[in-house]
Amino acid sequence: MKESSELNTSVLTAVEALHPGEAVRHLFPFFTEGPGGCYLDSAATTQKPHSVIDTLRDVLVNHNANVHRGAYRLSAHATELFDEARCKVATYIGARSERSIVFVRGATEAINLVAYGAEHLFNEGDVILLSLLEHHSNIVPWQMLAKRRNLTVAFTEITPSGELDMSDYKSKLATLKPKMVAITQLANSLGTITPIEEIVSLAQKAGAMTLVDGAQGVVHLGVNVEALGCDFYVFSGHKMYGPTGIGVLYGRLERLEAMQPFMGGGDMISYVSVEGSGWAEVPQRFEAGTPAFPEAIALGAAVDFLNRFSRKEVNAHEAELVKHAIDTLRAEKGVTLHGPAVTGGPQTSVCSFSLDIVHPHDFATIADTFNVQVRAGNHCAMPTLRKLGVPATARMSFGVYSCKSDITSVVTAIREARRMFDR
Ligand SMILES: Cc1ncc(COP(=O)(O)O)c(C=O)c1O
Incomplete structure (x- = not known):
């Protein structure tokens, strides 16, 4: 497969640079044709630029054929666009290979996928360390896993001003020896920026796997997953000017390869017989069924849009x-x-x-x-x-x-x- 660093980015350099502020509102039909107004709920979901809406429409009108299926040109082209979107996402977050990018419905599904796919790696009594800053989607899947495997979920304390209590974090790392640390990069409730580099580095030294909830961080801070060194990084397309119904689980290849599939069906197998089935390579192993390819391609357009800003x-x-x-x-x-x-x-x-x-x-x-x-x-x-x-x-x-x-x-x-x- 093509490494993300080999991607052709000439298209990105050819387009005009954009600057954040009122001047970009004309690029969002919400402001020019829709209700407009003072939309101050972008942490819940962002408005969509023309380019994303147009891409979604263009795929549905001009390129609509199921991916990974047909020998005919329409399907082959849809597959190409889908693969290209995966590469764009990989490049955007600094992933070395697009094979590390699993398309899912959103951050919630990504965390559930890890909690199910990595379930067999946990033993009774293991600890999952979260924080009191987490969105419910980075709590509940772990509590469900804990119930299934008889594990403990622990929480890093926060200060009265909603910052992560790093001394409590260090002490819990040392005493609880968690198997998994799952913490947000940017809290949606308060806007707290966590010291995610330090959190990941300390967790690694303590021998824990790391999952970073980047649902807010990916768009409001930015990330380079290779430099960060986390095992998993999750986010949703709709919070980064892309469509709903599409999101990303980034996983280090060796971590993804150690995971079991969460859903079975078409596209995620290498063979199926009446005796049993074999799994496809990563990331297809985790993408059972027809993917949301128009949304994924439109997410690629959202990445192009974001790349126009510094x-x-x-x-x-x-x-x-x-x-x-x-x-x-x-x-x-x-x-x-x-x-x-x-x-x-x-x-x-x-x-x-x-x-x-x-x-x-x-x-x-x-x-x-x-x-x-x-x-x-x-x-x-x-x-x-x-x-x-x-x-x-x-x-x-x-x-x-x-x-x-x-x-x-x-x-x-x-x-x-x-x-x-x-x-
Ligand atoms: C920090 C954070 N994590 C996870 C999520 C869940 O995202 P989604 O509902 O798109 O799966 C959100 C959504 O608000 C969020 O803000």
Whole structure:
């Protein structure tokens, strides 16, 4: 197979560079033809650029034939586009080989795939070490595995400002000797950036396998999986300007090769007889059935889109928006900030807060009347919020199209909501 470093990237250099901010909104039909407004829920899902929507349509109209099947040209071409998308993803995250890229439905499915596929590598009493910053999708599959194999799930503590407690992490690594460490790169609930390089390196030294939840990190921080050295890295297409229904499990080849298939069916076998079946090579071994190839190809278009930006500029843009949100809300009456904002710790793309007299759900409903979309609730991170002692927060989260005027609109909504509830 072709190594990802051999890919032809000339197409990428030929297109115009993009800069994050209001100026890229014209590339998103959501803003030009759709409802538009102050969309501040990009951590849940991002809006899609023309290029991704057009690619999806183009595949369905012009290249629609099942992949890995037909001897006819249409199918061969669809297969080529699908394979090319895998290479684009591999290059984007710094994977040495596209064979390390397993297409799945999203981060959730990727973690479940590891929890089932690597199940036989765990023995009774083994420990899986997570953190109190995790999304439910990086907790529940491990709890299910623990139940099946009689394992223990342990959690690294967080500080009152929602940062990972590294001394607790080191002590749990030393005392619990976990078989698997599964931790997020960037927490969706609070925007906490974890010291993922140190986390992975310490886990490796302690002899643990590592899985990094990159659902937010892949798009808001960036990653080079080879440099990071993790065993697994997972993310979802729809949070990086791609379609829903497609996501990625990156695995080091030797780790993927040691895993058992999770689902059986067509495409994942080398042979089938009435006596039994043999498995295909990695990554096809984990891609049973017809894959979501139009979505995968459109994810490749999302990667092309992201490659038009400088990673440095995107990171600076989103960090600047978070800083502006924190500074603005800190000065606002009745607002409590949650997460690293409290102490000035590392944070990006997300700002979580609550109001003194308005529940986050009520606030989100009122904000909506100003065409401001913010998320309210526990953000699928109940253990995080419980630890912080708050039942719910309101959360604004940013993308390349977000700008400071969105934050001004949030402030207008906050003042109106407090006025309505101030009796
Ligand atoms: C940090 C994190 N991990 C995992 C997930 C799960 O992603 P998906 O629902 O796309 O599988 C999310 C989604 O919000 C997330 O933010």
